[in-house]
Amino acid sequence: MPSCPALIIDGVCKRFGALRALDEVSFEVEQGEFFGLLGPNGAGKTTLISCMAGLARQDSGHIRVMEHDTVSDYRAARRKLGVVPQELVFDPFFTVRETLRIQSGYFGLGRNDDWMDEILARLDLTAKADVNMRALSGGMKRRVLVAQALVHRPPVIVLDEPTAGVDVELRKGLWVFIRELNRQGHTIVLTTHYLEEAESLCSRIAMLKQGRVVALERTADLLARRVQQTLRLRLGNGASLPAEFLAIARATPDGRIELLLDSADTVADCVARLHAHGVRFDDIELDKPDLEDVFMATMQDVPA
Amino acid sequence: MSVALRTLLYKELLRFWKVSFQTVAAPVLTALLYLLVFAHVLDRQVEVYGGVSYTAFLVPGLVMMSLLQNAFSNSSSSLIQSKVTGNIVFVLLPPISYREFFTAYVVAAVIRGLVVGAGVWLVTLWFVDLPYAQPAWILFFALTGGALLATLGIIAGIWADKFDQLAAFQNFVVMPLTFLSGVFYSIHSLPDFWQAVSHLNPFFYMIDGFRYGFFGQSDVSPWISALVAGGSFAVLAGITLSMLSRGYKLRN
Numbered sequence: 001m002p003s004c005p006a007l008i009i010d011g012v013c014k015r016f017g018a019l020r021a022l023d024e025v026s027f028e029v030e031q032g033e034f035f036g037l038l039g040p041n042g043a044g045k046t047t048l049i050s051c052m053a054g055l056a057r058q059d060s061g062h063i064r065v066m067e068h069d070t071v072s073d074y075r076a077a078r079r080k081l082g083v084v085p086q087e088l089v090f091d092p093f094f095t096v097r098e099t100l101r102i103q104s105g106y107f108g109l110g111r112n113d114d115w116m117d118e119i120l121a122r123l124d125l126t127a128k129a130d131v132n133m134r135a136l137s138g139g140m141k142r143r144v145l146v147a148q149a150l151v152h153r154p155p156v157i158v159l160d161e162p163t164a165g166v167d168v169e170l171r172k173g174l175w176v177f178i179r180e181l182n183r184q185g186h187t188i189v190l191t192t193h194y195l196e197e198a199e200s201l202c203s204r205i206a207m208l209k210q211g212r213v214v215a216l217e218r219t220a221d222l223l224a225r226r227v228q229q230t231l232r233l234r235l236g237n238g239a240s241l242p243a244e245f246l247a248i249a250r251a252t253p254d255g256r257i258e259l260l261l262d263s264a265d266t267v268a269d270c271v272a273r274l275h276a277h278g279v280r281f282d283d284i285e286l287d288k289p290d291l292e293d294v295f296m297a298t299m300q301d302v303p304a
Numbered sequence: 305m306s307v308a309l310r311t312l313l314y315k316e317l318l319r320f321w322k323v324s325f326q327t328v329a330a331p332v333l334t335a336l337l338y339l340l341v342f343a344h345v346l347d348r349q350v351e352v353y354g355g356v357s358y359t360a361f362l363v364p365g366l367v368m369m370s371l372l373q374n375a376f377s378n379s380s381s382s383l384i385q386s387k388v389t390g391n392i393v394f395v396l397l398p399p400i401s402y403r404e405f406f407t408a409y410v411v412a413a414v415i416r417g418l419v420v421g422a423g424v425w426l427v428t429l430w431f432v433d434l435p436y437a438q439p440a441w442i443l444f445f446a447l448t449g450g451a452l453l454a455t456l457g458i459i460a461g462i463w464a465d466k467f468d469q470l471a472a473f474q475n476f477v478v479m480p481l482t483f484l485s486g487v488f489y490s491i492h493s494l495p496d497f498w499q500a501v502s503h504l505n506p507f508f509y510m511i512d513g514f515r516y517g518f519f520g521q522s523d524v525s526p527w528i529s530a531l532v533a534g535g536s537f538a539v540l541a542g543i544t545l546s547m548l549s550r551g552y553k554l555r556n
């Protein structure tokens with residue numbers, strides 16, 4: 001059986017009054033992907049996640065989670081989805097374990113303690129299991145939110161800024177755990193403002209700006225194509241730059257020369273041409289763009 | 305009963321039981337204070353029905369008033385708290401149907417109402433010997449009245465965006481309707497105009513019918529009261545289910 005996409009988002013629009021929070025958003029996420037949903041504040045990421053989860057209803061368009069429409073077949077769709085909300089919410093009446101037991105019950109699961117113990121251990125919460133939610137630190141509350149989203153072993157896991165306020169060590173631990181879930185076949189959709197995180201984790205990325213998808217590509221392709229590569233040279237003594245390179249060159253304060261190249265493919269060609277002119281260099285380095293450069297460039301390119 | 309429904313019910317019960325001093329003991333004490341003050345002032349001067357002392361007359365009214373107010377309070381405050389703190393998402397994310405949602409909140413609120421009502425009844429046993437002429441009516445009106453107010457509580461909890469809006473609903477709708485329902489007097493002692501107004505108040509029928517279960521006497525026939533209470537519940541339940549199925553104010 002060919003596997004269905006984990007997530008289909010098809011022409012989704014959502015307005016709040018005059019504001020178009022989502023404007024014809026369409027993309028698909030395949031099963032087993034680690035997918036990044038990026039965008040500046042107010043881009044519509046949380047709104048889109050709310051529509052997926054049935055916390056909000058889109059004005060038009062359709063969303064399917066593992067083939068189940070989130071409106072007409074909402075119960076099946078919700079069973080397949082685990083959401084870590086962006087807001088740090090908790091129920092002050094209960095302990096961590098009660099919180100998880102209750103959440104598990106809501107999904108129709110009776111005895112689920114083994115899995116809950118494992119989640120608690122993986123999120124380093126075992127020692128806090130019988131502590132009231134009120135008595136946890138912010139980072140711990142955030143981890144309980146992650147635990148709650150995983151309690152029914154959803155095939156699709158959506159994390160809306162799960163690492164905001166979580167310390168470095170736990171952030172690493174969390175990613176090891178989420179990666180492991182991803183390897184086991186869970187589809188992950190991640191929203192984060194830590195772009196290094198997205199760069200190292202996500203195999204594909206969608207960027208939203210003002211409710212529209214402005215980029216949708218494999219992370220590697222985005223990094224390779226979207227932004228100019230910078231080739232930085234220190235010319236050997238006496239050498240000067242051939243005229244044909246002047247248009248793309250600029251000097252740095254420390255006496256080096258930077259060549260701005262359109263893509264990674266042209267780097268080798270450029271070096272070969274310099275050699276052909278007999279130019280020698282003492283030092284050469286390629287400044288790889290990171291996701292932050294791509295992000296900034298993408299957001300500037302797109303007219304507001 | 306599905307696991308989801310059972311869990312939501314359990315959570316709602318645990319919620320008030322964990323703070324039972326405030327949710328059960330406090331309203332019982334309030335009712336007791338009413339009894340002490342009103343009975344002390346009025347017992348020797350007022351006889352409502354033949355052979356029924358004022359204190360005896362008052363007790364079923366106080367039991368029912370406490371039951372109704374606490375049923376309302378349970379569902380409405382649970383919802384508004386969840387909305388204001390944001391943890392309402394925990395019940396909106398899972399595959400809980402709107403019927404299960406409705407059932408859990410109503411049943412939990414009725415149970416809170418019954419627990420408080422029973423508490424008031426138990427402490428007032430000290431003061432009066434009540435007859436129990438028709439216990440089936442007592443039970444019927446306790447359950448229907450509790451369910452009616454629990455449902456009204458859901459509506460108020462969903463509608464209100466802030467605690468003070470809910471407080472306004474409680475102070476300007478629920479309190480006047482309960483106080484003017486004949487808890488403290490028989491409406492036959494009122495001028496005609498106010499009698500007619502009282503007949504428009506559904507709470508009056510619930511109190512009157514409930515009291516009939518004890519004394520076998522009432523201002524109107526218990527069958528009429530049952531019809532009004534049951535009909536009001538059916539209407540409000542219909543409205544609430546429709547609000548929930550559309551996600552009114554919960555899934556915007």
Ligand SMILES: Nc1ncnc2c1ncn2[C@@H]1O[C@H](COP(=O)(O)OP(=O)(O)OP(=O)(O)O)[C@@H](O)[C@H]1O
Nearest residue numbers: 016019021039040041042043044045046047048086
């Ligand atoms: N309930 C609401 N009522 C009115 N406007 C809203 C509502 N929810 C979101 N918006 C608006 O919709 C837009 C998208 O908001 P959203 O929360 O989806 O952004 P986001 O991409 O998640 O941003 P952030 O990175 O800050 O979390 C914003 O302009 C926001 O003000």
Ligand SMILES: [Mg+2]
Nearest residue numbers: 045046047086
């Ligand atoms: Mg957001």
